[in-house]
Amino acid sequence: MKQASKFEKIAARCWNLLNEGKPFTPIFILGTLLLFHVQSWGDLSFWQNGILALLLTVPLFILFFIYDFPLMLRNYLWIPFVVFVVLWPAIHIPLLFFAIGLYFFFTVFFWGTFYYHLRIGTSWMNFTRFWKLVLKNSDSTSGNAQEQLPKILLALSFWHMFYQSLTSANSFRVESLYGPSLFLLGFWLYTFILHRHLFDWKPEMYSTYTHENEKPGDGLSDKVVVIVIDGMRKERFYQANTPFLDKLRKGGTEYTQMETVYPARTVVCFTSMFTGTYPFEHGITSNMVWKLGIKVESIFDSLRKVGKKGRLLGIAHLVDSLGKDVDTVTAVMHNDLADRNIIDRSKKIMKEEDPDLFITQLIGTDQTGHSQGVFYDEYIQKIEEADKLIEEFVGWLDDEGKMKNTTLMICADHGQADGIGGHGHLDEGERFVPFFLWGPHIQSGQVIEDRESLVSVAPTLAHLLGTPFPSHSRGKILEKAFQQSSNEKREQHEENHRFFTGTQ
Structure with a gap:
């Protein structure tokens, strides 16, 4: 049996950027924005306004990276998205539907069928079962639809709100950040409270070292x-x-x-x-x-x-x-x-x-x-x-x-x-x-x-x-x-x- 080559080790690390949920979220959002706006790549203003809007969305990415939202906590991710839609109803429906389609294409077809067929020989029809696994999945991978979709939809809507504001105004006004900043502050507080009081199923850890209680x-x-x-x-x-x-x-x-x-x-x-x-x-x-x-x-x-x-x-x-x-x-x-x-x-x-x-x-x-x-x-x-x-x-x-x-x-x-x-x-x-x-x-x-x-x-x-x-x-x-x-x-x-x- 062959050892894993140096290329395979590097490839495995690269794949984990898409496999593990935390790095996947910002990578997928960036990829979605680039693909959706591919016709604007030659427009300098798109890059200027798009990058600035992305920077303003960074606090949301940081929150998603720090906090896990495991198991039942992922259901609470939909509440901030609903609140956002109520406060800023002009969401970009085509962008969100594009993201949902791209997400299921990546998880169900690319990952669940193409990737697994090439790597371990699963059937080309594996997608007929894999979509169920994506919907049921509760772990910390990118294939956790119940966790990833609300994160993706909220972050894309947040980015689009800033992007629209930057492209439609003659000049950027600091006061336009007040509402989104309060929303982000409330979301951080909401997340902290959830994880402090509801995330209580981690295994209890030993507080002392073995050598303090045992002899070799x-x-x-x-x-x-x-x-x-x-x-x-x-x-x-x-x-x-x-x-x-x-x-x-x-x-x-x-x-x-x-x-x-x-x-x-x-x-x-x-x-x-x-x-x-x-x-x-x-x-x-x-x-x-x-x-x-x-x-x-x-x-x-x-x-x-x-x-x-x-x-x-x-x-x-x-x-x-x-x-x-x-x-x-x-x-x-x-x-x-x-x-x-x-x-x-x-x-x-x-x-x-x-x-x-x-x-x-x-x-x-x-x-x-x-x-x-x-x-x-x-x-x-x-x-x-x-x-x-x-x-x-x-x-x-x-x-x-x-x-x-x-x-x-x-x-x-x-x-x-x-x-x-x-x-x-x-x-x-x-x-x-x-x-x-x-x-x-x-x-x-x-x-x-x-x-x-x-x-x-x-x-x-x-x-x-x-x-x-x-x-x-x-x-x-x-x-x-x-x-x-x-x-x-x-x-x-x-x-x-x-x-x-x-x-x-």
């Missing part, structure tokens, strides 16, 4: 293998036919209330898992990484301190966060081949590099959810394919003698709601993820219903491998999963032997 262990495992099934929704996993994963889950320790972080975007989640802390501290706040690299230590840094090695095999986006510790895989291939190739590459890394910690990201399930939705058979099929591939990989590790004192950690980085991507704002199906451990030091048949957080992954890995905690780790060691006595360890060792020899 001497190391229980020679190796830890972490398999992240990207975007696997928990109840859909339970509905799927996954005999091998069920065997690991029931033969190890399962955490049924494992919570992801906010925002639940892949690069954010992976970074939080392997640094042990939150976006405000490690610096990665979306898949759009404005400044490459993290601000804190990762579990890979902790491993280096004790002469051990870790590798992560994942998509190009993860390089933006975790840099040289990532072996990349190209995401430009038919989705039916992606996880197969990732497992083959995982075997190659384990054979040639033999890291103490190996993390691999299976992407087929997530990409199916993005392109085709989570409530269709294709999504379940990808989870079932992952089960077979993981069984093959773990069996191969055992044949290679790499499972004698190895702990397996199986999880998702986030779940998925219905809609494009379906993850970011912690809608139904996103927040709690499948999570279980299996190995010679892990208690068998244990189900833990305590609410835990994925930031506990890094300190738990440090405990298992005998490394210091990453510098800013805040998570807890998942100590309830560990064996407590030598008898329990011996019994688990015998159980693991029977697991691989098929004598259970």
Whole structure:
């Protein structure tokens, strides 16, 4: 399987400008204005007045960039637009309808059909399903119609109001800004109150660092293998036919209330898992990484301190966060081949590099959810394919003698709601993820219903491998999963032997 090329890494960053909702909004509005007024490009006054009107609209862009308007809060975006229309009824209907048409062309046809066909091989008829995902979508991507449309319509109307004022007047009058300024001030206050009093569903964060409450262990495992099934929704996993994963889950320790972080975007989640802390501290706040690299230590840094090695095999986006510790895989291939190739590459890394910690990201399930939705058979099929591939990989590790004192950690980085991507704002199906451990030091048949957080992954890995905690780790060691006595360890060792020899 090919690595992601330098071109693909750059292309992925460029695509995130259109994929992530915050940069998309101003880019789309600017593109809409340029396309709608294409006949005026040769008119110098259009550029002068248009740019000035755009500058006067910047406070609105800043507001949209700072505030998320997640889930139900997006419905409140229509109120300012209605107020604007009442106060300034001379809106430009053709411009707004052009923007709506362009938006659905971009999301449904260009993104949902053309892009996904070229990248992962979806059908040329994917648009017949994708439009439903755009309308249902509640996450933080540009394909969230219920959030993006009121933002776009309000910003375009605001720009047009200033543009008309500048082109129809002989000279610009400062007093003409009084009304719009009061509107903007009221909108900012309205937004602040909404987010202060109604945005209350973010996961509770740990306030102290791991090292203040825990002591590093001497190391229980020679190796830890972490398999992240990207975007696997928990109840859909339970509905799927996954005999091998069920065997690991029931033969190890399962955490049924494992919570992801906010925002639940892949690069954010992976970074939080392997640094042990939150976006405000490690610096990665979306898949759009404005400044490459993290601000804190990762579990890979902790491993280096004790002469051990870790590798992560994942998509190009993860390089933006975790840099040289990532072996990349190209995401430009038919989705039916992606996880197969990732497992083959995982075997190659384990054979040639033999890291103490190996993390691999299976992407087929997530990409199916993005392109085709989570409530269709294709999504379940990808989870079932992952089960077979993981069984093959773990069996191969055992044949290679790499499972004698190895702990397996199986999880998702986030779940998925219905809609494009379906993850970011912690809608139904996103927040709690499948999570279980299996190995010679892990208690068998244990189900833990305590609410835990994925930031506990890094300190738990440090405990298992005998490394210091990453510098800013805040998570807890998942100590309830560990064996407590030598008898329990011996019994688990015998159980693991029977697991691989098929004598259970």
